Amino acid sequence: MATYSTNQFKNGLKIILDNDPCSITENIVVKPGKGQAFNRVKMKNLKTGRVLERTFKSTESVEAADVDEMNVEYLYTDGEYWHFMDPTSFEQYAADEIAVGDTAKWIKGQEVCVMVLWNGAPISITPPNFVELAVAQTDPGLKGDTAQGATKPATLETGSEVKVPLFVDEGDILKIDTRTGEYVSRA
Amino acid sequence: MNDIRWRSSASNEMFLERALLLKNIRAFFDARGVVEVETPVLSHHATTDPHLDSLSSRFRDETCYLNTSPEYAMKRLLAGWQQAIYQICKAFRDDELGPNHNPEFSMLEWYRPGYSMEQLMVELAELVEAICQGSKFALLKFSASKKPMFERLSYQQAFENFAGFNPHQASSAQCYQIAIEKNVEIPQGLTVDDALDDWLDWLLTQLVLPSFEKDEFTFMYDYPASQCALAKVSENKQQVLVAKRFELFFGDIELANGFHELTDADEQLQRFQLENTMRKQAGKKYSAIDEHLIAALNSGLPECSGVAVGLDRLLMVLTANTCIDKVLSFPWNKA
Secondary structure (H helix, E strand, C coil), rough: CCCHHHHCCCCEEEHHHHHCCEEEEEEEEECCCCCCEEEEEEECCCCCCCEEEEEEEEECCEECCEEEEEEEEEEEEEECCCEECCCCCCCCCEEEEHHHHHHHHHHCCEEEEEEECCCCEEEEEEECCCCEEEEHHHHHCCCCCCCCEEEEEEECCCCCEEEEECCCCCCCEEEEEECCEEEEECC | CCCCCCCCCCCHHHHHHHHHHHHHHHHHHCCCCCCCCCCCCEEECCCCCCCCCCCEEEEEEEEECCCCCHHHHHHHHHHHHCCCEEEEEEEEEECCCCCCCCCCEEEEEEEEECHHHHHHHHHHHHHHHHHHCCCCCCCCHCCCCCCHHHCEHHHHHHHHHHHCCHHCCCCCHHHHHHHHHHHCCCCCCCCCCHHHHHHHHHHHHHHHHCCCCCEEEEEEEEEHHHHCCCECCCEECCCCEEEEEEEEEEECCCEEEEEEEEECCCHHHHHHHHHHHHHCCCCCCCCCCHHHHHHHHHHHCCCEEEEEEEHHHHHHHHHCCCHHHHCCCCCCCCC
């Protein structure tokens, strides 16, 4: 089992904390004058995306996480798994619902996503920041309603719902910011 | 094209403030007959302090070390000369990086033959007052009309007031209980099997230091004998053995550490050996003991007190900055 000592901590280092893989985002030495040093560490849980803070006694060792990150292309879903392919090796990976999470709302096929692998298995999929998706259903905008910033709901081809301006029609291709889940423009 | 990372992120006023700080320190000691000295930054010896690690370099085939403080060399000067001396130099410490730490930092250290710990605390307060008043760009709160205030607390008083227990009679298990009761986070790796001092250090950062007056200076003195480092140990009024050691804080930030210096060569050698045992237990490398210092103590170090002040932190306090990077020309990420 590989381990890291606190003096090897740096941003981006992957460690196991509470049985989950985490990536260190900040490492600060806390030291009362001449005495024992402690490391106050901020890290992101790579499974849940949650940020957590933990203090370690200096020289304490923690288990290293075998984590890889790669770009993969989304192929299809069979309802249970979402299938992705490494475009350089053509190797395919099946990610479950937990790993895919909200990303499923934004991908329809061929998008290049960032996949995090832990011990060789996908644990998280991040979609491109912007995706282009067609409107599957939306009510027609009322003629003459020109109120600034007025919106209506629209369902996209992937099943997700976004708020769109009144002029958007069914069949329009929209650019969506996946980080906020908001409409950007017509593509 | 627009890469401006080569530039210092500190302001020009900061450079002037630092220049003024150095000038005021030199004027202060010059007026008092304390002589400026220089000692090597590069040494054949690494520190034995179990809580410090020296940075290493190389000369020909020999690994050599950057000093973590000029203490040993200055004591060797004192033993041969008996003269009040001061030094402004760079010190280096491995693995220290954060809002209050840079691996390379500026240190003022001085020694006063014949001074007690209390006398040196008075002189340090006078120096800080002179620096505050002589500073041009510092906060208005240290103007000539409002002098800085200095609180004085023994280590025991500080713990009794702000953590609710007597540190000289505590155990690691009790500290653990207090941490639970007071809802203090317990660091991963800190257990009841760890030394009491590790627990006291942690509770100091979590309960005691945050309770110090925010915008004032606090002296804490008479440390537990187990935290003596290079200080003399003697009985206090309650017949408890304490280290004649003090630290100066501004709010919760440590600015200085001073000792009534240990002069006994045999005891110094034993402490170095104990420190190396502690280093081994912590999985750190053994550091060869500086035999020149032991020999100097054997030949006779005058009774004296000495103190080291972190000048970058003092500059942080003067300019109301909470990050050391703001007062350095080029902090570690730009050095």
